[in-house]
Amino acid sequence: MADALLSASLQVLFYRLASAELINFIRAQKLSHELLTNFKRKLLVVHKALNDAEMKQFSDPLVKDWLVQVKDVVYHAEDLLDEIATDALRSQIEAADSQDSGTHQVWNWKKVSAWVKAPFASQSMESRVKGLISLLENIAQEKVELGLKEGEGEKLSPRSPSTSLVDESFVYGRNEIKEEMVKWLLSDKENATGNNIDVISIMGMGGSGKTTLAQLLYNHDRVKQHFHLKAWVCVSTEFFLIEEVTKSFLKEIGSETKSDDTLNLLQLKLKESVGNKKFLLVLDDVWDMKSLDWDGLRIPLLAAAEGSKIVVTSRSETAAKIMRAIRSHHLGTLSPEDSWSLFTKLAFPNGDSSAYPQLETIGREIVDKCQGLPLAVKALGSLLDSKADKREWEDILNSKTWHSQTDHEILPSFRLSYQHLSPPVKRCFAYCSIFAKDHEFDKKKLILLWMAEGLLHAGQRDERMEEVGESCFNELVAKSFFQKSITKESCFVIHDLIHDLAQHISGEFCVQLEQYKVQKITEMTRHFRYSNSDDDRMVVFQKFEAVGEAKHLRTFLDEKKYPYFGFYTLSKRVLQNILPKFKSLRVLSLCAYKITEVPDSIHNLTQLCYLDSWISPQHRFKDYLNQYVVYAICKQ
Known part of the structure; x- marks a missing residue:
């Protein structure tokens, strides 16, 4: 994450270092352009190791400290460029003053000039750039000592693929929206697009229970009886890969595919498989989709029977808009009562907190901190399962979420x-x-x-x-x-x-x-x-x-x-x-x-x-x- 933030800052910094305005100002002030070029090169050396450092910072505090140093240098560089921009503006104001003979206009500019009256010393700039270069050289040396590698480095793994199976005894607070969406799925007259396929989207922040709701819909008895074909496809990749999605869909409905099948062959098979049949397709965890990808999937499916449905879950509204969803539901958080019910089922023997009054008080405070997010409630409830020591519960309550033992469950969800x-x-x-x-x-x-x-x-x-x-x-x-x-x-x-x-x-x-x-x-x-x-x-x-x-x-x-x-x-x-x-x-x-x-x-x-x-x-x-x-x- 520090890498992502630093990369974003460095992109802007590199853009400003290469801007015509900065170069022209340096020339006008007879400053050392080579000095800034050297500074940029030093930044690039550090930048190449950010990906590796980002992944290692969670297991190595020295790497985390290294990233903090890099960010500090970036802040100093931004301050320096802002001061140069201020001095450039001062020069423009003075030039306007000397050319404009209008009394009122000159008075206005002089008022502005009062705020930027102190010229920026070229010696000050050069000495500060040299200081930053020295810092970057030390940081680059530490990069070697820490064993940080240049290049892409490790990437944060996506979450484990989901399946259609669900344990309904661990689901709370979704009955109303579930029944409403079941009605949509069973309706064959809902279509407003003129096609045979309706798209319904479930959106929400990571850990809000989108996949769980989709699983409940997929396994509902009336839904099972209503459709001829059903398929669950977990996308869960950075990009929507039309070939992989099509293959998964075909496999789910029992149609064989070959490893060397082209996209054209896959689409022809898909069109034949769904022809005049009513299907339900769940696309779980869609991150990114383009119009061409959607068309590639949609066109073969037009051969299906009226009333076919696609349910898509995503953290972003983009997929729903591209797929022209006729229904979109932003999944909110659980109520305090439902959150507590879920927590007690996981944290207390037989889901009964009455025998542990001291732990119950602490547990309710822990649940309040989860603010109705099912993933957090589940993670903390499971963590405290079979633990009857009050001190262990207090440690969880008083710890910062991102530094607790639940990092492996909660943090990656939001990092993605x-x-x-x-x-x-x-x-x-x-x-x-x-x-x-x-x-x-x-x-x-x-x-x-x-x-x-x-x-x-x-x-x-x-x-x-x-x-x-x-x-x-x-x-x-x-x-x-x-x-x-x-x-x-x-x-x-x-x-x-x-x-x-x-x-x-x-x-x-x-x-x-x-x-x-x-x-x-x-x-x-x-x-x-x-x-x-x-x-x-x-x-x-x-x-x-x-x-x-x-x-x-x-x-x-x-x-x-x-x-x-x-x-x-x-x-x-x-x-x-x-x-x-x-x-x-x-x-x-x-x-x-x-x-x-x-x-x-x-x-x-x-x-x-x-x-x-x-x-x-x-x-x-x-x-x-x-x-x-x-x-x-x-x-x-």
């Missing part, structure tokens, strides 16, 4: 989902670890945060950053990383276990303050989030002071909304002594605090692109802010 995200979306998702669990976030605000952090890039296409952000957000929704909030219709939430995944990816680069307890903060910390409370007037300075070690901080985020009774006044010590130190700050959220006086040292925050705070309308900072928004848009 993460691997199938596009590279830019991986970075955007990892950033979401800054939110607290159960935090309800607004789509537009999150996209603005992504923009301010420089996570969105249009690439070769002429797109607005908001459009790029919307595309990333929609992908995370479509693949079940984000879910609609139940309490606020316009907001979204992240399941706790998905949030754990984001934190696992971000590691020590993202730190949170919870109930005045701050996680370990180091120079590597880049993102900091806290929640204000009623007695913040007394502790706000300590909060800011606590992150003083994070010299390269990019995010200082206040998560709570404005208090009902008004704003707090921000301490002068924060504005004068702490904030100006964070020269790499991109996001500053002080939404519960009122700023009545802004020191001149605020100009040090030349990378700031997102400010959320109440500023006195009478204060001159309002003029700076209006012009600074122009600068931020130009930079993005």
Whole structure:
């Protein structure tokens, strides 16, 4: 996962290092282009070993530390390029000032120039690049010592192939949706596409029970009697392989195939086998599908009898859209009651918790942490089976999910989902670890945060950053990383276990303050989030002071909304002594605090692109802010 995140960051970094704008600026400033070329070569050497390191980090803590070092260098390189971009903008502003004689226009540009007034020293840039090259050389040497190999390395294995068999005694809370979908399967008049085949999709996050629901449908007595032919095909590969799917379908319905059969022969056999017969086909665990793949499977099946059905399970909406599903069901989580019933059946002898009152109390807390995800409930229930020691149950309750003994069951499920995200979306998702669990976030605000952090890039296409952000957000929704909030219709939430995944990816680069307890903060910390409370007037300075070690901080985020009774006044010590130190700050959220006086040292925050705070309308900072928004848009 670190590899996937780093690869996404490095792709953007390589693109920026090769950009015409950077090269032209280097030439104009008479800087060493060879130095940046050498830096890029060093990055490439490290990049080649990321795949191997990603797989080994879970068994070797030294490899994990190595990946953290690489990420830290990438952050420093991004900061450097952002500072160069700022200086390039300053040069453009000065050129515009000298050419434009219009008084009003010059005044506007001078206001913007006030924020980027300090020229970027070429000597500073060259010395910093040399420092990064030295770090990369050490990292490359450690790569050899750790035995990391270049190339593809190991890949995360897909989950084990599913079958149509199911133990219904371990299924809870799906009766209503099961009966509804059975009716759809048994209906021969549902078709709205004009073809003989109806497609029904079951979508949801990993571990939500999609396969189990499909198994229940497949084995239902009335469904068995309704269809002439039935086939269960577990796709479960990165790409939808039409030849393999067709062969599996033929084998399931008793039609023989040969190893040297061409796709044409396979399709002819399939058309003949299903001719004038009503079939049910389950395509389980479809990850990726293209229109041509669907046509390749669909066309031979048109010879089937009316009322034929295909049930597809997927973590993404893409397959359902391509297959033009007439019915799509987003599978939600289990209710607390159903989750507890499933847990007790697995964790307690004979499924009876009444004889273990102490364990029952702990068990209910464990189940609450699973947030209705069947996979997590099953994994933890099975783990605690036949264990009557209270301390063992407390260890599971207090451990972080991703570092517990259930890694082999829960973590790979979400790692697979993460691997199938596009590279830019991986970075955007990892950033979401800054939110607290159960935090309800607004789509537009999150996209603005992504923009301010420089996570969105249009690439070769002429797109607005908001459009790029919307595309990333929609992908995370479509693949079940984000879910609609139940309490606020316009907001979204992240399941706790998905949030754990984001934190696992971000590691020590993202730190949170919870109930005045701050996680370990180091120079590597880049993102900091806290929640204000009623007695913040007394502790706000300590909060800011606590992150003083994070010299390269990019995010200082206040998560709570404005208090009902008004704003707090921000301490002068924060504005004068702490904030100006964070020269790499991109996001500053002080939404519960009122700023009545802004020191001149605020100009040090030349990378700031997102400010959320109440500023006195009478204060001159309002003029700076209006012009600074122009600068931020130009930079993005």
